[in-house]
Amino acid sequence: MSTTCWGSPVHATDDTAKPVALLARAGAARDRLREALIAAGGRIVLEEDPNQLEPATLTSAAPQVVLVALEPAVEDALERLESVLETPELSLLFEEAELAARREGWEAQRWIRHLAAKLQGHGNVLPPGLEHEDAEPAITLEPGLPPRPADGHVDAPLQFHLDEAQVQAYDLPADEIYEVPASAREPHAQVLSFEELIAGAAQPSPVETVPPPLPPEPVASVDPAAKVAVAPIGDFSSWSLLDEDGYETAPAAPVAAEPPPALASLLNSELSLVDLDEGAAEGNGAVLLIAGIGGPDAVRRVLAGLPEDFSRPVLVQLRLDGGRYANLVKQMARATPLPVSLADPGQGLNPGEVYILPDLIGLESAAGGLRFCAEANDLLQALQADRSAVLMLSGADVAMVAPVLEFAGKGGWVAGQIGEGCYDPAAASQLAVAGMSAGDPEYLAAELAVHCAA
Numbered sequence: 001m002s003t004t005c006w007g008s009p010v011h012a013t014d015d016t017a018k019p020v021a022l023l024a025r026a027g028a029a030r031d032r033l034r035e036a037l038i039a040a041g042g043r044i045v046l047e048e049d050p051n052q053l054e055p056a057t058l059t060s061a062a063p064q065v066v067l068v069a070l071e072p073a074v075e076d077a078l079e080r081l082e083s084v085l086e087t088p089e090l091s092l093l094f095e096e097a098e099l100a101a102r103r104e105g106w107e108a109q110r111w112i113r114h115l116a117a118k119l120q121g122h123g124n125v126l127p128p129g130l131e132h133e134d135a136e137p138a139i140t141l142e143p144g145l146p147p148r149p150a151d152g153h154v155d156a157p158l159q160f161h162l163d164e165a166q167v168q169a170y171d172l173p174a175d176e177i178y179e180v181p182a183s184a185r186e187p188h189a190q191v192l193s194f195e196e197l198i199a200g201a202a203q204p205s206p207v208e209t210v211p212p213p214l215p216p217e218p219v220a221s222v223d224p225a226a227k228v229a230v231a232p233i234g235d236f237s238s239w240s241l242l243d244e245d246g247y248e249t250a251p252a253a254p255v256a257a258e259p260p261p262a263l264a265s266l267l268n269s270e271l272s273l274v275d276l277d278e279g280a281a282e283g284n285g286a287v288l289l290i291a292g293i294g295g296p297d298a299v300r301r302v303l304a305g306l307p308e309d310f311s312r313p314v315l316v317q318l319r320l321d322g323g324r325y326a327n328l329v330k331q332m333a334r335a336t337p338l339p340v341s342l343a344d345p346g347q348g349l350n351p352g353e354v355y356i357l358p359d360l361i362g363l364e365s366a367a368g369g370l371r372f373c374a375e376a377n378d379l380l381q382a383l384q385a386d387r388s389a390v391l392m393l394s395g396a397d398v399a400m401v402a403p404v405l406e407f408a409g410k411g412g413w414v415a416g417q418i419g420e421g422c423y424d425p426a427a428a429s430q431l432a433v434a435g436m437s438a439g440d441p442e443y444l445a446a447e448l449a450v451h452c453a454a
Contacts, residue, residue: 017043018119021061023050023081024069029097033069036100036108040116050077055084065119066090069097070296072320075327082330093118094331099294099423114420284370285387286313286349287448288379290404292395294423296331298441299393301421303336303354305445310338312389312452313349313370315379317357329356345374378403385410389451391444392416396427405434413437413451415444 020042024030026049037044046061051074058066058081066085068078078085085092093115103111117124291299295318303314320328325342332354333340343355349370362377363370370382380390380403390404394417408414415437416428422440432438437447 017041018065019043019045019061019063020065020067020119021046021048021058021063022067022069023048023053023074024067024097025049025051025071025073027097028101029069029071032100032103032108033067033095036112036115037067037119039112040119042115042119050074050081053077053081055081058084064089064091065093067093067095069100070094071097072324075324079327079330086334091118092334094297094300096294096296110420284365284382284384286315286370286383287388287452288315288317288383288390289393290390290396290400290427291316291318291393292397292424294394294421295396296328297394297421298417300332300335301441302391302393302445302448303332303338303340305442305449306336306338307449308337308352310352310449310452312351312387314338314354315343315357315363316354317379319359323359325356325358332356343372345372347372380404380407380412383407383412385412389413389415389448391448392427392431393441394422394428395424398427398430401427401430404431405436408436413448415439415447417441417444 018041020037022030022033022037022044024033024047030047034044034047042065045063046058048057050068068074084090113124289299289302299316299318306314316328316332318328329340329342336354338352338354340354340356343357343361345361348366348368349355349372355372360374360376362373362375363379363382364373364377365382385407388407390407390412392400392404392415396416404414414431416425416431417440418425418428418432418438419440422428428438437444439447
């Protein structure tokens with residue numbers, strides 16, 4: 001058994017291990033990836049520079065997994081091998097060559113565990129001996145001293161202590177000269193405390209008082225022979241609420257009907273069924289993904305998590321050395337069901353499509369919504385905040401944190417990538433400190449789908 005440059009043991013592989021093809025240029029990145037594959041339990045059946053590899057050679061090696069070290073120098077070769085790499089039986093793993101060459105120590109060990117989980121098809125990425133670290137401990141430790149028996153009677157009334165003292169007194173050692181009489185051993189019916197005695201003495205005993213009888217009411221004598229005179233009501237047959245003599249109703253004056261408005265006045269009016277400006281503003285929403293070093297994998301994972309019916313345009317701002325954005329379009333198209341294309345000046349944005357932004361391209365408002373322009377500008381200024389979202393992924397420019405937080409203050413949804421697999425979380429961590437959402441790319445994709453569906 002030998003050890004890798006990271007100090008991890010390298011076990012000899014057997015025929016039962018999953019066959020892997022390693023496509024990388026010669027150098028430190030290739031050496032690190034080779035040792036990582038062996039440590040993760042993979043069986044390397046082909047190791048070659050993509051620039052010198054023929055498609056037939058890759059097919060004849062019959063690998064199940066292809067690990068590609070991405071760098072600008074191999075992008076043309078990957079395009080040439082695209083017909084073989086798109087075979088459904090192959091599982092593709094992409095790793096940036098620059099990151100692979102830098103990994104060492106604990107970070108390298110962690111990446112090997114993740115690689116082993118992908119090769120062997122399990123989800124255990126914990127170090128050895130920590131597989132059950134999520135199990136609940138048998139004893140839950142709490143700060144402070146343990147409870148004492150006396151603490152259970154702190155709030156008990158005085159009568160409780162008196163009763164307990166009386167019961168316990170008979171079990172105490174007694175003096176042989178004095179013997180407690182038997183009458184004293186019988187428990188009293190009730191022992192009143194000093195406070196109860198004082199309270200009872202202060203309250204006078206209630207005395208029932210009977211009210212005196214009421215005097216009889218005087219009864220007036222009435223002479224049955226006397227009669228009460230009743231005033232005559234009179235004849236009401238001639239009564240009337242209104243004097244009809246000389247009353248005539250005046251005929252109502254005719255009201256001239258207004259003529260209908262002329263057709264010309266209707267045509268010249270400013271009637272409108274909808275507010276055109278408000279309807280056009282609904283098309284100014286989009287999702288902006290900002291990434292840098294370590295960003296291709298993060299962007300790929302976010303796009304893979306978006307549903308097919310995603311309702312917003314997705315803009316990917318990822319700076320690449322050499323400007324090989326056409327190859328980036330092909331890589332992202334394999335990871336998502338959404339259409340992926342390279343943004344062109346004058347092109348309008350369509351919902352549910354992904355646009356890779358080259359270096360010198362901007363965004364502007366148009367009559368039908370948003371479209372790309374040939375001059376680079378502030379993309380956030382063109383987006384309608386309450387209908388847009390911004391994700392800052394691995395390697396995002398820290399200088400963009402302040403404008404993005406200002407965009408969030410206008411109603412935009414903002415989040416950042418943190419956790420496993422985030423190589424450069426500097427910008428995203430500042431978003432998390434400011435109270436914005438944060439998580440891995442899969443979590444961000446799920447939250448983004450819910451936010452844009454609302």
